[in-house]
Amino acid sequence: MSDAPIEERVAAARAGLTETLDAIEDKLNVPKRVEELTAKAKASYESNPVPWIVGAVGAAVVVAGLVAWAILSDD
Template identity: 45%
Template structure:
């Protein structure tokens, strides 16, 4: 900003552009999914380095949950 209390048109325009870019970034779902995927990959890589047993245990828990879900659906279908 200039030395006065009133910002120049260029400063206001630059601030508006920055605000619109931030809004676009937040509302861009594919971009947000990509960022979340990158964060998840980084956490998994960190877990693999620090505590591989926890990673194996987590994978086993997910497999068990998926298996239980498939079993429940199959059982419900067979009861019909």
């Protein structure tokens, strides 16, 4: 056992628990996480928009292909 008085050990344990709960709350804060992800995406687009444009064009081609396949297929 420690030589520290019980009050000090309880205070230290309480502080540790508070830090842990704050970290868990921060990780589970969905709106904050979405905001961070949005900021990262905007910064990425602003620094180099070419991959984003290529990805968007690729997605549009895939969607157009699926629509055309659904319309023109003989199923």
